[in-house]
Amino acid sequence: MSRIMPLRATLVFIAAFLFGCGRPDSDSIRLTGWIASPIEENLTRTFIDTFEQRHPGLPVRYEPITANYMDKLLLMLATGTAPDVVMIEAFWIPLLVEYDVLLPLDGFLVRDPGFFPDDFEPMLLDAFRSNGALYGLPKDYSTLALYFNPAMFDEAGLAEPPRTWEEFAEYARRLTRDTDGDGSVDQYGYSHAEDLEYSLPFVWQNRGEYLDAQGRAAFGEPAFAEALGFLQRMKTDGIAVMPSDVGAAWNMDAFGRRRVAMAISGLWAANFLNETHAGTPYRTALLPAGKKAASVAFVAGYAVPKRTRNPDRAWQLLRYLTGREGGRIWVKSDVGLPARRSIALESKIERDPLKRVFLQSLDHARIWQFRVNQRVLDETQSALQAIFLTGAAVQPTLDDLKRRVERGGRFHADVRGHEAQNRSGPPR
Amino acid sequence: MSEAMRRKTGPGRPADMPERHREAWAAFFFLSPGLVVLSLFVFGPLIFIFVVAFFDWNLFRPEQHFLGVANFVELTGDELFFAALRNTTVYVLGVVPAQTLLALLLALAVNQNIPARGFFRAAFYIPAITSSVVTSIIFLWIYSKPGLLNYVLSQFGIVGPDWIGSPKYALGAIMALNVWSTSGYFMVAFLAGLQSIPASLYEAARIDGASPWARFRHITVPGLKPTLFFVVTLGIIGSFQVFDQIYMMSAGGPVNATTTLSYFIYNSAFRYFRFGYAAAAAVILFAIILFVTRVQRKIVRPEAP
Numbered sequence: 001m002s003r004i005m006p007l008r009a010t011l012v013f014i015a016a017f018l019f020g021c022g023r024p025d026s027d028s029i030r031l032t033g034w035i036a037s038p039i040e041e042n043l044t045r046t047f048i049d050t051f052e053q054r055h056p057g058l059p060v061r062y063e064p065i066t067a068n069y070m071d072k073l074l075l076m077l078a079t080g081t082a083p084d085v086v087m088i089e090a091f092w093i094p095l096l097v098e099y100d101v102l103l104p105l106d107g108f109l110v111r112d113p114g115f116f117p118d119d120f121e122p123m124l125l126d127a128f129r130s131n132g133a134l135y136g137l138p139k140d141y142s143t144l145a146l147y148f149n150p151a152m153f154d155e156a157g158l159a160e161p162p163r164t165w166e167e168f169a170e171y172a173r174r175l176t177r178d179t180d181g182d183g184s185v186d187q188y189g190y191s192h193a194e195d196l197e198y199s200l201p202f203v204w205q206n207r208g209e210y211l212d213a214q215g216r217a218a219f220g221e222p223a224f225a226e227a228l229g230f231l232q233r234m235k236t237d238g239i240a241v242m243p244s245d246v247g248a249a250w251n252m253d254a255f256g257r258r259r260v261a262m263a264i265s266g267l268w269a270a271n272f273l274n275e276t277h278a279g280t281p282y283r284t285a286l287l288p289a290g291k292k293a294a295s296v297a298f299v300a301g302y303a304v305p306k307r308t309r310n311p312d313r314a315w316q317l318l319r320y321l322t323g324r325e326g327g328r329i330w331v332k333s334d335v336g337l338p339a340r341r342s343i344a345l346e347s348k349i350e351r352d353p354l355k356r357v358f359l360q361s362l363d364h365a366r367i368w369q370f371r372v373n374q375r376v377l378d379e380t381q382s383a384l385q386a387i388f389l390t391g392a393a394v395q396p397t398l399d400d401l402k403r404r405v406e407r408g409g410r411f412h413a414d415v416r417g418h419e420a421q422n423r424s425g426p427p428r
Numbered sequence: 429m430s431e432a433m434r435r436k437t438g439p440g441r442p443a444d445m446p447e448r449h450r451e452a453w454a455a456f457f458f459l460s461p462g463l464v465v466l467s468l469f470v471f472g473p474l475i476f477i478f479v480v481a482f483f484d485w486n487l488f489r490p491e492q493h494f495l496g497v498a499n500f501v502e503l504t505g506d507e508l509f510f511a512a513l514r515n516t517t518v519y520v521l522g523v524v525p526a527q528t529l530l531a532l533l534l535a536l537a538v539n540q541n542i543p544a545r546g547f548f549r550a551a552f553y554i555p556a557i558t559s560s561v562v563t564s565i566i567f568l569w570i571y572s573k574p575g576l577l578n579y580v581l582s583q584f585g586i587v588g589p590d591w592i593g594s595p596k597y598a599l600g601a602i603m604a605l606n607v608w609s610t611s612g613y614f615m616v617a618f619l620a621g622l623q624s625i626p627a628s629l630y631e632a633a634r635i636d637g638a639s640p641w642a643r644f645r646h647i648t649v650p651g652l653k654p655t656l657f658f659v660v661t662l663g664i665i666g667s668f669q670v671f672d673q674i675y676m677m678s679a680g681g682p683v684n685a686t687t688t689l690s691y692f693i694y695n696s697a698f699r700y701f702r703f704g705y706a707a708a709a710a711v712i713l714f715a716i717i718l719f720v721t722r723v724q725r726k727i728v729r730p731e732a733p
Contacts, residue, residue, distance in 0.1 A: 071698050078487030078701075099488035244593035247574035375700045379508070385682040390595055404507060 028059040029310075029317050033087030034069040036335045037271055043333050050329070051320050058316055077101040082305040084314040085321065088136055090127035090299035094371035097130040103304040104133040108315045115319050119340045127299045127367045136303035137322035140336025142266035143295045143361035144201055146285045147252070147273075152187065152261040161262075161285035165205075165230060168262075168288040172239040175261035190240040191260040192231055193251040194388040196380055197296050197368055198264055202227040204366065205290030210380075215371060219380070220402040227290070229394045232387055242388055256280050266298060267358050268335050284357040297365040300336060376405045477714075480707035487703065499708035509709060511684050512692040515599060519688060520667040520720075522603045523610075528659055530611040532652075535618030549619075556613035564676035567605045568592060571677075592678050595685035602673050602686060610666065614659045621655030622648070657728045661721055668717050689713045 031048070035041045041064065048060045063083055065072050070092065076082035077096065088096070096102050109117050117125065120138055128136035148161050156175050162168040172189025179187050192198060200210065208223030218224065234240035241260065248254035255263040256277025263269075264287065273282055287295055302321050304314045320326050327343040330336070337358055338344050349355045370377070383401040386392040456463075481500075484493040503509050538549045555563060570576045571591035578588035591601040625647060633643045671690040674680060680687035680695070689709065697706035 074701065075487070075698070101488060242593075244573055244590040247572055247590075373700060375695075378695070378699070382681065382684050385595075389593065389682050407505065 028061040029085065029313050030061050030063055030083030031085045031317060032063045032065055032073070032083040035064050035066060036268060037333070039271070040333045040335050043329055047321070047326065047329050050325075051317065054320075055316060058313060060317060077305055080305075080307040082307070084308045084310065085302055085304055085317050087139070088301060088303045090124075090136070090138070090301060090367055091369050093128055093130060093135055093303075094369065096303075097133075097135055098371075101306050102135040103306045103308065103311055103314075104135060105137065105304070105315075105318075106134050108319070109134065112315075112319060115323060116342075119324070119342050121339060121341060121362065123297070123362070123367065124299050124301075124339045127369060128301055128303070136301045137318060138299050138301040138339035139322055139326075140330055140333075140339055141297055141299040141362075142268060142336045143297045143358045143365045144198070144264050144266055144287065145295070145357045145361055146262060146264055146287050147255055147269060147282050148262045148285060149255070149258065149260075149281060150283050151281050152258075156261075161283075162288045163286075164288055165202075165290050169230075169234055169237075169239070172234060172262065173237070176239045185238065186259065188239060188241045188246070188260045190234060190262045191243055191246070191248070191251040191254040192235065192240055192388060193264075194242060194381070194384045196377065196384060197298075198251070199228060199231060199384065200296050201264070201287050201294050202231060202290065204294035205287075205292055206230075207291050211370060211372065217402050217406060219398050225394045225398055228384075228387055228398075232391070232394060235388065236391065244389075253277075255282070267337060267355065270354060271334050284354055286357060286361055293364040295361040295365040296368050297362060298368045299339070301339070379405050477707045477710050480704055481711045482708075483704045484702075485704035485707070486701060488701070492704075495704065499705050500712075502705065503708055503712065508684060508687065509692060512687045512689045515685070515687055516668060516670075516689045518599060519603055519670060520664060522600075523606050523667045523670075524660060524663040526603075526607045527611045527614060527663055528656070530607060531614035531659065532618050534611060534615040535622060538615070539619060539622050549616075552612040552615050554612065555609040556616075558609070560609070560672040561676055563605065563609050564673050567601075567673075568677055571601050593682060595681075595683045598678050598682060598685045602670075602677060605673060605677075606667070606670065610663070614663065617655055617659055618652065621652045625651035653728065657725070660724055660728060664720055664724065665717055668713060668720075 033044065044062060048062055052058065052060060073082065073086060109115060124138040124141055128134055128138065146161060152175055158171055158174065162171045175187065175189040176185055177187045178185050203210065203224050206223045206227040208221060208227055209218035212218040235242070241254065243249065243251050243254045246254050246259040248257055248259065251263045252265050252269040252272055254260045256273050258280055273280060286293065302318050304311060304318060308314050324340060324342060327338045327340045331338045331343055331347045337349060337355060338347065344359065349359050379401060383397050386397050387394055482495060484495050486492070534552050538545055538552070573590040577591065581588040589597055591597045629647050630643055633647060669690050670688050671694065674686050674688055674691045678686040680691050690713070693706045693709045693713065696702050696709060
């Protein structure tokens with residue numbers, strides 16, 4: 001054995017090791033997405049099979065991300081390793097446009113007369129638009145609505161869901177009961193979740209804002225604090241609970257366990273209730289309104305990363321995913337409502353007592369989308385936890401939050417030189 | 429070179445040097461896969477941290493801006509960073525002594541001639557080889573409002589809180605989990621240390637009429653010093669870097685009560701996409717660990733008898 005042999009062998013080994021890191025399977029279209037439910041995953045697989053049958057020569061490789069979707073996708077986008085078509089929540093569009101990692105789709109739309117972009121709910125399509133260019137297409141959406149337990153309403157002598165904040169609090173009081181007579185309350189009126197999106201409808205209904213039209217903090221204003229104060233008071237009055245107070249994982253889990261009579265959630269919660277708490281009766285209603293009606297709309301869709309190797313093939317898959325045929329498949333999943341009006345009509349959403357509520361809420365809903373550093377949202381989350389979990393005073397907590405995030409220009413720490421763009425900020 | 433090897437090769441033979449070279453080559457050859465992987469994924473990034481910390485490093489931009497010490501200056505004004513520093517300090521001060529003491533007690537116990545000794549050794553060690561994700565999920569259930577811990581407490585008429593959901597108890601609850609999961613591992617280290625103390629010392633002491641406490645104080649404790657240094661050092665480093673349980677159980681909350689330095693670093697890099705800022709915090713964490721370990725070395729002095 002000569003002395004140089006081990007070195008050469010080492011180099012061969014390293015080369016072989018690094019070679020293994022290369023990209024396999026370069027001719028298929030890579031698709032990624034999160035998995036909202038097993039039903040959705042099965043549908044995606046059926047969907048890919050159908051697409052491949054209709055498009056011979058365009059194999060699809062599905063690479064779902066099962067956890068921490070955005071953490072992983074952001075890294076992939078930054079390093080140019082993202083799949084050709086990526087599922088994306090409209091929330092992230094302003095940030096990703098600013099990072100310049102998405103492909104504008106307007107050219108494809110112009111050259112593709114059979115796609116009918118006018119069929120989309122305009123508000124949902126606009127959620128993927130930035131500075132006039134389109135960076136994604138909506139797949140489905142859900143607004144927030146009120147879930148209530150009709151059996152508990154009957155027992156409390158209530159016929160209709162609450163329509164105003166006053167009724168909401170009053171009903172919650174009547175629904176808070178000691179059902180087994182052991183002297184302690186075991187059924188509460190309402191379960192609130194401390195995340196911003198569940199307080200926002202109340203803020204907007206109170207004509208408050210999280211961010212103003214210029215993208216600056218508006219959560220120090222009285223209208224914001226008033227809305228949080230109303231919700232916090234329901235908790236201190238003992239007629240509302242946080243999910244953890246009753247040993248539930250999240251607010252709809254508390255609802256499913258029959259510990260609360262009302263909770264706010266999206267259409268996805270219906271799937272959860274049917275699968276996990278099949279015995280709990282539920283109905284849905286529009287959110288109780290304050291000074292005006294308001295709700296939040298969460299929009300999911302697909303986009304194409306700018307650094308995709310074959311934009312035309314990616315477009316073929318994207319147009320199918322968000323086209324009419326694709327929409328007909330998605331509508332079966334029940335994780336969201338169809339983004340296309342024609343599909344909504346076809347599937348008779350208007351006549352579905354459960355789903356039509358989410359459709360009607362869209363009239364007064366605003367898109368869940370802020371152009372703000374994630375750090376600010378996390379700081380907001382901590383402040384909301386302080387308010388709802390520890391009973392911290394609302395106004396001082398919000399003032400402190402404002403001070404923390406505005407210090408040192410950290411509010412938009414990664415958006416130097418860009419005008420902030422906030423869909424949910426300025427009233428539409 | 430060991431005694432055995434010297435006998436085999438024979439001292440002073442002319443072929444000695446090339447032979448040794450060849451051995452070194454062979455050693456490097458066999459180490460190379462590990463060395464390559466470690467350099468690529470551990471040593472390289474480790475050194476690179478010290479570069480990134482001085483930049484506004486954003487993966488989405490082709491060029492990175494040099495900031496000088498601006499990241500470090502910003503850290504000094506960041507309340508969340510100080511909250512993380514405080515939580516981490518509390519964590520280390522609580523976990524390290526508790527896990528060391530518990531590990532020592534367990535080792536002393538299973539070093540005796542007790543029945544089912546093998547069973548207890550295995551039982552105490554199992555948490556150390558169980559995935560931290562799994563133990564986190566089990567403890568989430570134990571600590572939940574209707575969980576096992578509160579059930580036990582309710583037998584004594586105590587109404588327990590939602591341990592992880594309460595800013596007051598969350599950090600303590602995660603600390604207790606870590607004491608439980610790591611002390612089994614350190615118990616094994618102490619066991620090895622205990623068994624390396626020559627039995628003849630104990631016999632001699634017994635003949636001289638030394639009490640059990642005196643034997644422990646003057647034979648066991650000095651004999652365990654190198655092990656103690658090992659356990660405390662690893663304990664300190666591990667505690668300063670606590671991440672997985674925080675990530676799994678509380679996500680730094682509620683109200684930042686469980687945000688530790690490594691969780692802060694992770695968030696700054698992978699959620700806020702500020703790699704330079706995260707690197708600066710990592711450099712500070714490195715400096716703290718280095719400093720504490722050196723101080724600790726002065727106190728324990730493993731090489732002193």
